[in-house]
Amino acid sequence: MSLNLIKLCVGCDSVEDLEDWIAFRLDERRRAGEPVEQYHTTRMVPTRATEIIDGGSLYWVIKGNVQCRQLITDIRPFTDDEGIGRCRLIFDPQVVRTDWQPRRAFQGWRYLKPSDAPLDLGKGNAELAEMPPKLRRELADLGLL
Template sequence: MALNLIKLCVGCDSVEDLEEWIAFRLDERKRAGEPVEQWHTTRMVPTRAAELTDGGSLYWVIKGSVQCRQRLVDIRPFVDGEGISRCHLVLDPVVMRTEWQPRRPFQGWRYLKPNEAPADLGQGRTGWAEMPPKLRQELAELGLL
């Protein structure tokens, strides 16, 4: 069974913001003649990379709730220009919405076991996927989701 990561999506107010940012960065790379792939740079390199890239995902916490995930494609450690070890978490650019799961703030990323990960929308509660995102956010803020 694949292992997952969970991380705060700093700077995004919604899943739509994240999707727009991904599309923008992919377009930038295409215009620059670079490989068209999406990655997230992090300082710490996961030691369990083989488990993560065997079907695992990066779950994004947006505004205090896990709201979506992206499949982990590869993990590429590197040393930046200042000699600091870093890591590219290479992600499938397709963002999969999940059931919302409240999370307290934390730094960096954490491992997320499959049995602790929220289900993709449409695989759990009926009607959840059709609910407008703004309404879902308001209900989550009230602690009703």
């Protein structure tokens, strides 16, 4: 069974912001002649990496709610120019929206068991998938989602 990660998406106000940022960074890499892949660099290397790359995702917390996820395709440890061990989490660039799930702020990433992860949008409550994102946000802010 695959294992997931969860992390705050700092600097994004919406899933659309995240998608725009991903498209911008991929275009930058394409124009620079670099490998066109999306990744996030983190300091800690997951010790359970084999479980994660076996179908796990990174669930993004945006504005206090898990709102989307990205499939993790690889985990690449490396040492930076200052000799500090780091890790790149390589993602499928497609962002999959999920049911919203409230989360308090935390630092770094955390493991997220599949049983604790929100369902992909429309796989559980189909009415939520049809609801405009602004209305979902307002209902979530009121604690009704």
